[in-house]
Amino acid sequence: MAKIGIPRTLAYFLYFPFWQAFFTELGHQVVVSPPTTKAILDRGVEDAVNDACIPIKIYHGHVAKLIGKADFIFSPRLVSLRRHGDFGTETFCPKFLGLPDMIRVAIDKLPPVIDTRIDLKPGKEELLKACQETGDMLGHEGKEVLAAYKKALAVQKRFNQLLAKGVLPHLALDIIEGKKKEEDLNRDGFDLNIAVVGYPYVIYDPYVNVGLLKLLEKEKARVYTQDILSNKILNKQQKYIPKSLFWYFSNRAVYGGLYFMKQKDIDGIIHVTAFACGPDSMVDKLLEIECNKHNKPYLTVSVDEHSGEAGVRTRIEAFVDMLRYRRATR
Amino acid sequence: MKISFPHMGHSYIAFKWLVENIGHECIVPPEPSKRTLDLGVRYAPEFACIPFKILMGTYLEVAEKGAEVIITSGGMGPCRAGYYWVMHQYILNELGKDLEIIAFEPPLCDLKDFWRKLHRLRKSGGLSVREFIQVIKTAWEKIKAIDDIEMRSHEVRPYEINRGDTTRALWKALDMIDKANSVKEIEEARQEGLKVINQVPQDLSRNPLKVGIVGEIYVVLEPAANHYIQIMLGEMGVQTDRSIYLTSYTRESAIINREEDIFAVARPYIKEAPIGGHGVNSIGETILYAKHGFDGVVQLAPFACIPEIVAKSILPKVSRDYDIPVLTLFIDEQTGKAGVQTRLEAFVDLLEKRRESKKRERLVV
Ligand code: SF4
Ligand code: SF4
Numbered sequence: 001m002a003k004i005g006i007p008r009t010l011a012y013f014l015y016f017p018f019w020q021a022f023f024t025e026l027g028h029q030v031v032v033s034p035p036t037t038k039a040i041l042d043r044g045v046e047d048a049v050n051d052a053c054i055p056i057k058i059y060h061g062h063v064a065k066l067i068g069k070a071d072f073i074f075s076p077r078l079v080s081l082r083r084h085g086d087f088g089t090e091t092f093c094p095k096f097l098g099l100p101d102m103i104r105v106a107i108d109k110l111p112p113v114i115d116t117r118i119d120l121k122p123g124k125e126e127l128l129k130a131c132q133e134t135g136d137m138l139g140h141e142g143k144e145v146l147a148a149y150k151k152a153l154a155v156q157k158r159f160n161q162l163l164a165k166g167v168l169p170h171l172a173l174d175i176i177e178g179k180k181k182e183e184d185l186n187r188d189g190f191d192l193n194i195a196v197v198g199y200p201y202v203i204y205d206p207y208v209n210v211g212l213l214k215l216l217e218k219e220k221a222r223v224y225t226q227d228i229l230s231n232k233i234l235n236k237q238q239k240y241i242p243k244s245l246f247w248y249f250s251n252r253a254v255y256g257g258l259y260f261m262k263q264k265d266i267d268g269i270i271h272v273t274a275f276a277c278g279p280d281s282m283v284d285k286l287l288e289i290e291c292n293k294h295n296k297p298y299l300t301v302s303v304d305e306h307s308g309e310a311g312v313r314t315r316i317e318a319f320v321d322m323l324r325y326r327r328a329t330r
Numbered sequence: 331m332k333i334s335f336p337h338m339g340h341s342y343i344a345f346k347w348l349v350e351n352i353g354h355e356c357i358v359p360p361e362p363s364k365r366t367l368d369l370g371v372r373y374a375p376e377f378a379c380i381p382f383k384i385l386m387g388t389y390l391e392v393a394e395k396g397a398e399v400i401i402t403s404g405g406m407g408p409c410r411a412g413y414y415w416v417m418h419q420y421i422l423n424e425l426g427k428d429l430e431i432i433a434f435e436p437p438l439c440d441l442k443d444f445w446r447k448l449h450r451l452r453k454s455g456g457l458s459v460r461e462f463i464q465v466i467k468t469a470w471e472k473i474k475a476i477d478d479i480e481m482r483s484h485e486v487r488p489y490e491i492n493r494g495d496t497t498r499a500l501w502k503a504l505d506m507i508d509k510a511n512s513v514k515e516i517e518e519a520r521q522e523g524l525k526v527i528n529q530v531p532q533d534l535s536r537n538p539l540k541v542g543i544v545g546e547i548y549v550v551l552e553p554a555a556n557h558y559i560q561i562m563l564g565e566m567g568v569q570t571d572r573s574i575y576l577t578s579y580t581r582e583s584a585i586i587n588r589e590e591d592i593f594a595v596a597r598p599y600i601k602e603a604p605i606g607g608h609g610v611n612s613i614g615e616t617i618l619y620a621k622h623g624f625d626g627v628v629q630l631a632p633f634a635c636i637p638e639i640v641a642k643s644i645l646p647k648v649s650r651d652y653d654i655p656v657l658t659l660f661i662d663e664q665t666g667k668a669g670v671q672t673r674l675e676a677f678v679d680l681l682e683k684r685r686e687s688k689k690r691e692r693l694v695v
Contacts, residue, residue: 049643051634051660077602087406087439094408094606098640101600105647115601243416246407278636281377282413289420 001027002138005070005111007062008033010055010096011078013169013200014227017176019074021155022131025148026140031070033062036207040065041305047106053274054208054305055201056095056102063103063110072114072138075100076130079119084235084251085244088121093247093279114138166228168213170204190222192323195260197226197253197287198272202303209272210309212301212316219320224266226256233259241286250279257287261296267323268297270316275304297323331454334359334392335401336385339551340480341576343508344472349401351465353455357397359388362554366391371663373421380632380661381548382414384555389418393429401451404435409606409637411548471513475520477575479503482527484571487564489532497561499527536567539681542619543572544612545630546638549661550574556630557667559659559674563628566678571624573615574608592618599644609637613644620652625681627654628674633662655680 004023006012012032020030033040036058044061052060063073077100084090091097100115116134120126128149135145155176162172167185174180194216202208203225216223226234237255238244245251253271260266271287273280284300291298299319301312333349335342337359349356360366362384370387378386389400405412415433422429432451437444452462479500487496503523510519541563549555550572560570589611593603596614603610616627629645631638642658649656657677659670 049639051639051642079602085407087435089406089408089439091408094609094636094640097408097602097605098600098609098637098644101602102640102643105599105644117602241416242419243404243413245413246409276377276634278377278379278410278634281375281379281382282410282417285375285378285417286420289424292424 001029002071003029003031003069004114005031005033005063005066005073007059007066007073007075008035009059009062009205010201011076013173013204015156016173017159018152018156022134022148022152023074025151026135026138026144028138031066033065036062036205038207041207045305049102049106052095053277054303055199055274055277056099057305058201058205058208059099060103060106064107067107067109067111070111072112073103073110074114075103076114076116076118076134078248079117080121081118081248083121084248085246089246090244090248090251091246092249163228164230166224168204168223168225169200169227170213186217190220192219192221192320192327193224193266194221194320194323195224195256195263195266195269196272197257197260197269199249199253199274200227202272202274208274209301209303210307210312212270212272212312215313215316216320219316221267221320221323224260226252226259229256229259240290245279245282247279250283254283254286258290261291261294261298266296267327268299268319270299270301270319272301272303275302297326331355332357332396332398333401334389334395334397334399337362337388337552337554338548338576339553340476340504341473341551343476343504344469347472347508347511348465348469351468352451352457352462354451357392357395359392362388362552367663373425375417377634378417379410379635380555380663381546381552382410382417383663384548384552385414386418386421389422389429389431390425390427393422393427397429400429400431402431402433404433406436406439407606408604411607468513468516471516472507472510474577475507475510475516475523476504477577478520479507479523479527481575482524484560484564485569486527486530486532487561488538488567488569489534489536490564491531491533493565495530496527496564499530502526538567538569539626539678539685540569540571540624541681542615542624542627543570543630544608544615544619544627546607546632546635547574549630549632550608551576556659556661557665557670559628559630559670562671562674563678566675568678568681571619573611599648600640605637605640607635607637609641612638612641613648616645616648616654616656617652620648620654624654625685626677627656628677629656629658631658631660633660633665635660655684 023030040061041058043064044057048057048060066073078092078096080091100113114134114137116130118130131149132145159172159176175182196203213223234255237258240258257269260269269291271284273284288298332355334357335345342358346356346358366384366387369390370383374383374386402415415431419431432447435443483496483500490496503526506519506523510516563570592611592614595617596610599613600610612629619627645656
């Protein structure tokens with residue numbers, strides 16, 4: 001039995017259930033780094049190349065946090081999850097593509113890194129192959145791996161079903177882990193609907209976005225994100241733009257935004273973006289222009305190492321006030 | 331149609347000829363200036379990379395001069411460049427500019443679209459297919475000749491006795507290419523041009539430092555974006571070689587894939603390729619320069635350039651393993667010529683000292 005370390009960021013927010021179930025089923029212990037803190041960010045800032053964006057720095061911090069606690073770091077190389085885009089070449093932000101190599105150079109005393117390459121462009125069966133490869137590294141037989149893979153798919157499916165019911169991923173993770181019950185989720189008392197779009201590691205990590213979702217809840221706004229929409233709905237949006245973007249998470253954010261801006265009962269859209277994020281310079285402008293065309297209120301919240309709660313709160317409050325006023329005058 | 335295109339180094343000479351000989355009016359894009367950048371910065375998203383901003387500014391400038399169509403390249407990722415045209419078009423529309431961008435996506439991705447766009451340019455220019463092919467071939471020869479001439483100038487400059495002679499000769503040679511109108515004339519101009527550059531008075535007893543230039547294509551190819559770094563280094567007495575030329579670029583990335591060799595060299599350091607832009611190339615080429623006995627490498631990249639950040643994070647290890655100093659210059663709208671000069675001078679100083687101490691070591695042994 002080995003301890004497998006998984007950083008609590010980036011793909012964690014959407015795909016953790018799968019990998020947790022997979023490794024647990026194989027008899028390993030999954031160790032997750034704690035929720036992001038200032039100390040984690042500071043460590044990341046120290047280790048990562050200084051021009052990196054904050055999510056990548058935070059990733060470095062989470063990986064460092066697992067040193068001494070895990071025998072392996074699970075840092076799969078996410079290349080693609082589907083064949084999508086105008087040329088079928090959708091991939092991830094280049095920083096994801098080089099991530100395992102970056103942490104190897106940047107972080108001292110790193111335990112062995114499991115950097116299985118995940119490229120599902122050729123078909124879904126590739127995921128099983130990736131699992132086999134990962135199982136191989138840990139000395140497992142094909143049969144065992146197949147069983148763990150099936151179990152993992154089932155768990156991920158349960159998670160995805162929760163999302164489809166409108167449960168946001170960070171809450172769905174709590175439910176899957178038994179920390180929360182579905183019945184206990186607050187579903188009433190909202191008088192505004194706000195769509196929040198952006199990368200999962202930006203919108204579901206309360207440290208990164210300085211508690212944005214809680215803030216909205218307090219303001220009695222019900223939050224929708226792209227991750228509760230089905231792939232079918234999301235992908236339908238492709239036809240409304242001249243060309244899809246090249247990055248999986250960016251396409252999801254853009255498609256989500258395009259869908260929500262056409263919904264009458266959505267009062268406004270917030271795009272949360274990490275300071276100096278490359279892909280987002282395109283995503284944000286595109287959403288802004290499209291929202292203008294659709295006459296839908298739009299707010300960009302850009303977060304960085306020094307974002308203060310107060311600053312974000314002022315902007316959110318002003319936005320929410322404006323939406324309420326708009327609702328009242330209609 | 332009144333056609334324009336992005337400015338990239340001296341390539342406009344060939345593209346201007348191409349547009350005119352297809353039968354269109356060419357609005358030659360001005361060399362990017364402070365004004366170009368200011369315009370770009372004003373209308374582009376804050377965190378767009380600098381090539382995006384400069385092109386944005388260029389498009390607005392040629393729009394003022396009456397351009398109706400921009401011809402540029404597309405791309406299939408993984409980096410932003412392939413999405414430039416979409417956002418440029420969005421922004422131009424928002425500004426109410428009547429400017430259409432025709433982007434050529436890589437023919438390997440969408441051959442039909444590629445032919446459709448070519449067909450449109452040819453038809454509206456009034457050329458037969460045969461004439462059209464001939465014109466394209468000739469333009470290609472022009473680009474190659476321009477690259478040859480420029481390459482030679484970088485070899486000669488560190489030996490020049492009178493500062494600035496080589497650059498003056500380069501312009502003279504480029505002017506000859508500009509005036510050539512057939513494959514034969516281009517070849518003659520190329521020969522003549524090379525001669526003009528070779529005739530620059532030189533001190534061949536010098537043993538210049540050798541520096542390789544790697545990085546993101548636009549800032550490597552556009553001297554106006556990199557503060558004429560190759561001329562600057564040449565005039566400091568340093569011989570530079572750069573990995574990217576338009577001809578090698580198109581040859582490698584679009585038709586033959588010799589890039590694979592570079593990827594293979596880089597593989598011990600980065601297992602994935604490509605990762606967008608020239609990220610993996612920067613790693614592989616640094617190794618190749620080290621193996622070829624270069625004294626140092628300069629990595630040129632736009633500020634916040636995604637693949638080059640990945641490369642930069644890995645280069646320190648390459649630099650240690652191969653014992654070759656690497657200087658990274660990230661360029662943004664605030665980068666000034668003086669700052670670049672100071673950093674280069676310090677770097678060249680370091681390289682000279684290293685060479686000296688290595689020589690001494692050898693003497694002791
Ligand atoms: S998409 Fe943006 S935030 Fe995410 S890793 Fe890339 S640059 Fe960073
Ligand atoms: S390679 Fe760099 S400069 Fe080119 S599009 Fe990507 S981020 Fe921008």
